[in-house]
Amino acid sequence: MRVFGMQHIGFTVPHLEEAVRFFEAAFGAVTCLETGRIEADDAFMQRRLGVPAGCRIENIKVLRIGNGTNLELFQYSGEEDGEEPLKRNSQSGGFHLAFEVDDCHSAADRLRQAGVDVLEGPTFVDAGAMQGLTWLYLRAPWGQFLELVSMNGALGYERAGGPKQWSPVTGE
Template sequence: MKVYGMQHVGFTVPDLDQAVAFFTGLFGAVECLSTGLIDVDGEYMRRRLGVTCNARIEDIKVLRVGNGANLELFKYSGDAEPDAPLKRNSQPGGYHLAFQVDDCNAAAARLRAAGVEVLDGPTYIDGGPMEGLTWCYLKAPWGQFLEIVSMAGPLGAERAGGPAQWSPATD
């Protein structure tokens, strides 16, 4: 099997219009497609997607954000626990999305000015395998953790002889 790279990351949001507006307005995303209602039966949903037979996909929107993996945003209905809390990064199944920006400090200031909940930071790492990385966590309006990162060149691990990480800024 030849793997070319990450094509998309998919996740479900409670308000699809809000999520699209967030990513297009603040991250410069472009909407590539919208499916509308996926009209299939409950067994299809259970067997192919691993969700309850009552769940239905109301719409899928795919966004392109810069030079990297696409975001596939789902709006579902029919789930018994639509308001279950998101998992924290410290829990199995928890995750975050990281966006590489040219200047993490300036980006964090811009996001804060736009009313986005930005956690403490940005933080610059001045030693070890991640030396040269500036990072900062933030939350999307629905509570999903996101991260912005910037780097002025190879990180410490690569400078010490390790393999290079992929970067949308250099591809």
């Protein structure tokens, strides 16, 4: 198997249109693909997607945000939602999406002014493997953690001889 890279990250949101509006306003997302309701029986849904009987995909939208991995957003019906909070980053299965921006500080200011739930920061890392990285966490309206990162030049681990990470800035 030859792996080319990460094509998309998919996750389910409680309100698809709200999520799309958020990613459009906050990050300039563009919708590339929309499926509408997926008509499939319970057996298909259980065997191919691992979801309980009665669940259906109401719509899928794939978003492109800048230069990098696509986001595939799902809205399902048939699953009780809202009783279980999203997992925190400290819990197994918890995750976040990180977007590289030109300036975390100005991005944080803009997002705060737009009413986005931005956590404390940005934080600049001045030593160690991540030296030169500025990062900031925020939450989407449905509670999903997101991160902004910016960097000027090679990080500490790279200057010490480590392999370069892929970057949407350079495309390599």
